[in-house]
Amino acid sequence: MMEDKSFTVELKCLFCDCPLKGDTEKEYVSGDMLKCQECGELNDYDALIDVAAEEGKGVVADHEQSEIDKIAKNLFK
């Protein structure tokens, strides 16, 4: 099985933590507000991106760690 190295980071409502379903036709830019379809709160796009970037870093860090583990196992087998 091929390893899928791609990953996506979901934008989640800052208020109720449910995934935001943005309008895919629309390009969101800094300063936009995304309305949550669950709780109706307006999420600041910049804040969402900050959170997503932090989560993305976590994903990347986990992935790199697993690569390091693999390399280490190969070295010491």
Ligand SMILES: [Zn+2]
């Ligand atoms: Zn919400």
